Amino acid sequence: QIEFHLRDSNISKVDDEKAMICIDYNNPLILEKDQRGVNTIIRHELFRLMFKMNLPRAVEDVIIGREMIKRGLGDDIFYMYYNRILKMGVNNMEDYVKINLPWIIFHEQDKYNSELLKKVVGKICKKKYPETKKLFDILCGISPKNVHEAARIYERLSR
Numbered sequence: 165q166i167e168f169h170l171r172d173s174n175i176s177k178v179d180d181e182k183a184m185i186c187i188d189y190n191n192p193l194i195l196e197k198d199q200r201g202v203n204t205i206i207r208h209e210l211f212r213l214m215f216k217m218n219l220p221r222a223v224e225d226v227i228i229g230r231e232m233i234k235r236g237l238g239d240d241i242f243y244m245y246y247n248r249i250l251k252m253g254v255n256n257m258e259d260y261v262k263i264n265l266p267w268i269i270f271h272e273q274d275k276y277n278s279e280l281l282k283k284v285v286g287k288i289c290k291k292k293y294p295e296t297k298k299l300f301d302i303l304c305g306i307s308p309k310n311v312h313e314a315a316r317i318y319e320r321l322s323r
Contacts, residue, residue, distance in 0.1 A: 165182050167183070168187070174191075176209045183213050185206070193244065201247060204244040208244070219314075220315050220318045222262060223306075241269070242277050242281075254291070263285055264289075266285075267285060268303045272304070
């Protein structure tokens, strides 16, 4: 059984035989009733339930996004993230990490879209956070061997 909720935050969790997906009702794709965007958000959260790793959400997003690209959903994931980038503000380091995740997700599978997203982010973000470089380098080449290191670095930066 899977329950869907619209709330003020994004949360996905599995408890025994029940799963719950909460989607932030302030997400621009939800507010605009963008069918393609909403469908992609829901699929993304279903993948999160399938690959639940108890990692920081940003690290999970890279793994989930890459898996969705491998399964032929790259166009939808690009659409969702491109829209997010255009509507997202960057007020702190955590926002800076979040806005950079899309190009990192596409980095290994689709260089063209990765570079396009990176250029868009570069035009939006005037302030850079050089302390995120090591995290971005690890996320670009994330593997089972370094996933926990990425989680540790992300948690340290988020404090």
